[in-house]
């Protein structure tokens with residue numbers, strides 16, 4: 426949420442509501458902000474701990490940085506819905522006397538993204554599409570795979586739009602590039618970087634290579650690899666090649682042995698049994714560790730730890746291998762993932778205080794449909810078996826308008842789905858509960874809680890929300906236990 430979570434630090438909501446300050450964003454910003462960070466947010470938070478390593482001790486054997494920046498921001502996450510959407514390249518706005526021309530770049534570093542050209546200042550802001558490192562096409566925290574091919578085309582289009590006039594290039598996270606010659610060469614190399622890795626990955630996959638095989642052999646040409654800003658400090662080329670493969674051909678490598686393999690615990694037990702027991706596996710793995718075969722040691726010891734999480738020697742050797750892999754990594758994200766894996770093996774999973782699944786600011790910025798969608802993905806299929814609960818929600822703009830025509834939505838909860846229907850004006854089926862809300866009052870599930878429910882509703886509505894399980898405040902310990 427590095428790109429919008431800090432909105433409350435620069436603008437007050439009252440000024441946005443009154444129209445004094447517009448909030449300008451790329452088209453479909455809200456849908457994607459929700460899709461990337463709300464729907465899968467709980468799992469992403471846990472996975473982000475590996476990508477960013479923020480629980481690692483700082484230092485030469487621990488956390489150094491995140492590849493793209495020094496650390497993840499902490500604190501509250503704010504969100505104010507945009508009031509002015511930019512939909513096409515060539516649109517422009519004058520803000521406080523400064524003219525800004527926009528170039529749309531959807532499906533690049535973010536699903537909704539644009540570049541900004543400030544012609545009077547000969548300046549281009551490339552957002553996060555031309556950073557001083559190879560960016561991630563698929564961050565560890567999880568995301569929909571980004572489109573490397575489109576990304577390179579936007580960089581080429583930016584060169585056409587402002588390559589001759591831009592004397593300063595700025596962007597997110599990193600320092601500026603000064604001088605027209607350097608701006609041009611920087612953009613050209615960045616464009617070639619994304620295009621080369623995309624095209625070569627696709628070429629090799631069409632020759633029948635799998636993602637792992639492509640990642641093993643793909644290398645950047647010397648002309649690109651020798652540029653500091655093309656190095657994989659954030660997105661490693663091997664990781665990015667796998668992301669491109671996944672975008673076109675899915676996670677499946679077309680080897681039927683990998684179509685439905687045993688999950689980690691069951692597979693780990695079988696592997697260890699076939700090797701001849703944990704002691705035999707440890708003895709062989711220690712020899713390989715001495716030879717520097719850390720990748721293999723990590724693979725084998727991972728099986729041993731899944732087979733028996735209490736095996737202290739296996740945990741220790743796996744942690745040793747992870748640490749060596751972390752020290753060898755150029756990408757800070759890889760280093761963080763390995764070192765945090767080692768940290769958890771040695772110290773256990775950090776125990777964190779619970780947190781609200783969504784900040785009240787985010788809940789208030791969401792549409793009712795988005796909130797219902799969020800509830801639906803937390804409906805427990807087994808608890809909902811045989812139940813059908815209907816709640817009619819009547820939304821009013823303000824408490825004073827309670828008697829005016831409300832917006833009506835019907836929420837049906839069944840095993841198959843948490844369904845939402847619009848316009849239940851005729852209300853053909855009697856609901857189990859009806860709730861009048863005004864927007865500031867909000868739905869249960871927000872951390873503003875169950876404000877304003879009367880006694881009758883407190884009996885009825887929990888029936889519905891019993892089958893919607895709030896996700897755990899983090900998914901601690903689940904990885905090791907369930908694989």
Ligand SMILES: [Zn+2]
Nearest residue numbers: 427428553597
């Ligand atoms: Zn960013």
